[in-house]
Amino acid sequence: MDGEPLSVGIKVLLLIAICNRVKHDAPERRVSGSKLFKIFCEVSELDASLYRIDWVRQLVSSMDDSVEAVYVTAWNAFDTLVKSIPKDDLDALVVPLRRTIESTGVPGVPVPGFSLPKAISAFVPIIIAGLTTGSNEQRENAAYAISDLVERTSEDAIKPFVVPFTGPLIRVATQAGTFPPAVKTALLCAMETMLLRIPALVKPFFPQLQRTFVKSTSDPASVVVRTKAAQALGELMKYQLRVDPVVTELIAGAKSNNDVVAGSFVLALSYVIKGARENVGEKAREASLELVSDAFKELHDGYFSNLCCAYLPPLIPRFRILFAIHCCSFCRSLSIREPYGFCYQACIIVAR
């Protein structure tokens, strides 16, 4: 540092530290900021790529402003900014974009700027670029960005963008074999959020979602992925009338996999029965009971046994007696330590 002016890098750092915290008191001035930046994007030939991340942060967070003119101009400026960015540079913005969306507004309450007609169109290029061509971190954040947007946008405003988001989500999820668990979890999370918030709009995708969730329930790499898939599958079954094929498939999965993965199938089965309620047919119920009975006949990994006792019996009331009988005979027949804990837990459930 020999008396030279601050380097551009340091100036940018300072700028992030100072400016992003404060916005001008007067709404007119906040409008002017966005408006002038929009004009700048249109007329200037300078390379402002260093400042893109700051503007993404600034403009997206301004979309939650209380003054209409502010969030409208902020959205316009954001739209112009995104359109001015070369395609290859879009995926780099997905991480800051997601962080900003996440910290803008609160889940469940529409952010006014996101809910303007067609507003989501400005976010689509960045998110899709991150989701389909990005690094693992970018894919993960793109999926979470979709999830966060769905939670912060009114149903009418998100409607035209459900297909552009869901299609790539499912496509990436089906080739997910190559991705680390964090990415798969994020993808499942985004799909689950859509099911929770806008079930009617994702209805055309139910068959594909179901296939994705069932497949992810057997993911060998991570219990987090399997559990998320199980939860999402249960959520999906609330809206499905024909659930017996899924129940059959899950039972088959529980029987044919090792205890660790089979445990996740049992967990999924419990969520499915809980979600589908009376839509579960008699045969499917019988088959689920049989699965639990079988679990008593031989010694399983603790995880599997615990799941069998903890999740399925409470869901099928008339199974309780049968369950108690099995449990007692099982504990008598084996005199090793594990079954005692198992029996204890079972008794608590029956006593409830």
Next chain:
Amino acid sequence: MTVFNARALASLVTVAGSALSKRLTVVLTALVKITESTDDSTDDGLRTAVDEAVQALLSSISDAEGLNTLMLLLLGW
């Protein structure tokens, strides 16, 4: 500010080069105040002239320092 002043500024900034950076904040703030004013004394002719001056100013920024000053200013608004 008058229409004449605004037009003069618009012409001046296009030839100011890197000297513009130092005056950027002052010039832009003055122009923005006109665009934001709501009183009736600001007629349409002046608004148009000011808008053109803003456009000219933003397209005349030509170096990293000017860019940084502008971004800092706008991000702070």
